[in-house]
Amino acid sequence: MKILIKQAKIIDPTSSFNGRTADILIVNGIIQSIGKNLSAKGARILEAKGLHVSPxxxxxxxxxxxxxxxxxxxxxxxxxxxxxxxxxxxxxxxxxxxxxxxxxxxxxxxxxxxxxxxxxxxxxxxxxxxxxxxxxxxxxxxxxxxxxxxxxxxxxxxxxxxxxxxxxxxxxxxxxxxxxxxxxxxxxxxxxxxxxxxxxxxxxxxxxxxxxxxxxxxxxxxxxxxxxxxxxxxxxxxxxxxxxxxxxxxxxxxxxxxxxxxxxxxxxxxxxxxxxxxxxxxxxxxxxxxxxxxxxxxxxxxxxxxxxxxxxxxxxxxxxxxxxxxxxxxxxxxxxxxxxxxxxxxxxxxxxxxxxxxxGLAVPTIEEGAAASLTVFDPAQKWELTADAILSQSKNSAFTGKPLTGKPLGIVHNQQTNLFEENR
Structure with a gap:
């Protein structure tokens, strides 16, 4: 499984890449490369304006x-x-x-x-x-x-x-x-x-x-x-x-x-x-x-x-x-x-x-060779939670229909990907 996150700002105080905007290539759950203009044949690509990535x-x-x-x-x-x-x-x-x-x-x-x-x-x-x-x-x-x-x-x-x-x-x-x-x-x-x-x-x-x-x-x-x-x-x-x-x-x-x-x-x-x-x-x-x-x-x-x-x-x-x-x-x-x-x-x-x-658990880091445990998010995206979009078994949220700013776009974790807003 290959995932390529394009042009994401890295927010990770434990990483040498903290604060930098870069591509992140993940292969079989491991961060293989972090850099500019990366490509990988057959990779699922996440590319959108305002992407941020953190542990x-x-x-x-x-x-x-x-x-x-x-x-x-x-x-x-x-x-x-x-x-x-x-x-x-x-x-x-x-x-x-x-x-x-x-x-x-x-x-x-x-x-x-x-x-x-x-x-x-x-x-x-x-x-x-x-x-x-x-x-x-x-x-x-x-x-x-x-x-x-x-x-x-x-x-x-x-x-x-x-x-x-x-x-x-x-x-x-x-x-x-x-x-x-x-x-x-x-x-x-x-x-x-x-x-x-x-x-x-x-x-x-x-x-x-x-x-x-x-x-x-x-x-x-x-x-x-x-x-x-x-x-x-x-x-x-x-x-x-x-x-x-x-x-x-x-x-x-x-x-x-x-x-x-x-x-x-x-x-x-x-x-x-x-x-x-x-x-x-x-x-x-x-x-x-x-x-x-x-x-x-x-x-x-x-x-x-x-x-x-x-x-x-x-x-x-x-x-x-x-x-x-x-x-x-x-x-x-x-x-x-x-x-x-x-x-x-x-x-x-x-x-x-x-x-x-x-x-007392290990803190994941965004470095080449590290296991990918990532959250992908956009701090500027405006949205509202609808009842139909609630994925919990129960729907008891007081935030339904309220204007919100900042949206998680998904995770990469346990050699799995759950990216909810993706471009292939």
């Missing part, structure tokens, strides 16, 4: 719902959506049935995903069935291929369980991923507590529910001398706590979702259930703080929190709708649209380089 993007927090909830998503449909969104690697949360809490489920995921165009990395559950009561078989899952540990959408509430897990993963330099949500505080909250929730008449969850759990987990991480990744951070106060912990050398990294960089609580005035998220959308001031965290380096990476739900779980009254929306296909476009002043180098750092560093 393949990686997502740290997606729900593919397989096994057990295949009506919402499968490994196949999730990988298809990921490829269309420019992602070559996806970490999937363990909130399945059965949960990814033992080595046999890890083996099931890895075996079923072996031939997919996207690499699937299972996240092992911290506790059995992600119920927060007793530790799962963490070491066995690590040996079987779990890249990190989390209870996914179920935040760990017990301090005792949390500190034991942090201590358990320390010898192999593991990382624990936590979505901060103190469920003792307004567990039925539907949105952020404030003026908007009062005006809309919706039960609300205060920001302190997030901030209290972050404060606790930062102290426990320092005590255990372990590694913590906080995902789905939404408030200015949360970022302040993280900055203070880093000054004390606490090993904490942080990710935010594209949705929280784009929307605020004000957008809920239409009662769009696709915007019912956990953690909820916050204030305009909080969004500004998150956006500043992107530019000043406080935020380490992006996590899509791709959470598919079928119509039965979303086309209902706001109170009864499930939390979450899909996000893989629109992630880059949302980021590029919400923060047009951020450089493409910074987006590649947030989408490709830093996620792998956090997970």
């Amino acid at each position: 393949g993007w990686m997502d740290l927090f997606s729900d593919f719902a397989d096994p057990g909830f295949e009506s919402r998503e499968t490994l196949f449909t999730g990988a298809r959506a990921a490829a269309a969104g420019g992602f070559t690697d996806i970490c999937i949360v363990p909130n399945t049935q059965p949960a990814i809490d033992q080595k046999s489920t890890i083996a099931y995921i890895k075996g079923k995903a072996a031939q997919l165009p996207v690499s699937i990395h299972p996240l092992g559950a911290v506790t059995r069935n992600t119920e927060g009561r007793e530790l799962a078989e963490i070491y066995d899952m690590r040996q079987s291929g779990a890249v990190a540990f989390t209870d996914g959408k179920n935040a760990i509430q017990s301090s005792d369980i949390m500190v034991k897990a942090l201590q358990y993963i320390r010898p192999f330099n593991g990382v624990l991923i936590q979505l901060p949500d103190n469920k003792d505080i307004q567990p039925r909250g539907l949105m952020n507590e404030g003026i908007v929730s009062t005006r809309l008449g919706l039960q609300a969850k205060p920001a302190i529910a997030e901030e209290l759990l972050i404060a606790r987990d930062l102290k426990l991480t320092a005590y255990a001398a372990s590694r913590l990744h906080l995902t789905g951070i939404t408030t200015a106060a949360s970022l302040k706590l993280i900055k203070e912990a880093r000054q004390k050398k606490t090993a904490v990294t942080v990710s935010v979702t594209p949705a929280h960089l784009f929307f605020t609580e004000e957008d809920l005035q239409t009662y769009d259930t696709n915007l019912k998220l956990n953690p909820p959308l916050r204030t305009t001031e909080d969004r500004k703080a998150l956006q500043k965290g992107i530019t000043d380096g406080t935020i380490d990476c992006i996590a899509t929190h791709h959470i598919p739900y079928d119509t039965d779980h979303k086309m209902v009254e706001f109170e009864y709708a499930k939390n979450g929306m899909i996000g893989l296909q629109t992630a880059y476009a949302v980021l590029n649209t919400a923060l047009p002043g951020v450089s493409q180098e910074r987006w590649v750092e947030l989408l490709s380089v830093n996620p792998r560093k956090i997970m």
Whole structure:
């Protein structure tokens, strides 16, 4: 298989070709040549104005719902959506049935995903069935291929369980991923507590529910001398706590979702259930703080929190709708649209380089002789997501029909190509 990408700007901080515009010839999954005016008989050619190429993007927090909830998503449909969104690697949360809490489920995921165009990395559950009561078989899952540990959408509430897990993963330099949500505080909250929730008449969850759990987990991480990744951070106060912990050398990294960089609580005035998220959308001031965290380096990476739900779980009254929306296909476009002043180098750092560093995985590079793990994209292309173009099993996106700037054109990965806009 030969692929020739013509006149693409290379965005790769690890490459000697970074910032240069060149042709890239890929033969049987290996980057054979990088240069000007390359040609290759029989090659599939990708040539278009504004092409950019970077190391393949990686997502740290997606729900593919397989096994057990295949009506919402499968490994196949999730990988298809990921490829269309420019992602070559996806970490999937363990909130399945059965949960990814033992080595046999890890083996099931890895075996079923072996031939997919996207690499699937299972996240092992911290506790059995992600119920927060007793530790799962963490070491066995690590040996079987779990890249990190989390209870996914179920935040760990017990301090005792949390500190034991942090201590358990320390010898192999593991990382624990936590979505901060103190469920003792307004567990039925539907949105952020404030003026908007009062005006809309919706039960609300205060920001302190997030901030209290972050404060606790930062102290426990320092005590255990372990590694913590906080995902789905939404408030200015949360970022302040993280900055203070880093000054004390606490090993904490942080990710935010594209949705929280784009929307605020004000957008809920239409009662769009696709915007019912956990953690909820916050204030305009909080969004500004998150956006500043992107530019000043406080935020380490992006996590899509791709959470598919079928119509039965979303086309209902706001109170009864499930939390979450899909996000893989629109992630880059949302980021590029919400923060047009951020450089493409910074987006590649947030989408490709830093996620792998956090997970302890090798970062692919664009060099001759290297394995091709590439994302092809156009930062200037304007487009809108239509319902028909959604490749996930579920269609719960709040970005359908919204004008977006910047489009992934596909990936080259695992000796496969998924190029969605190509000239032959």
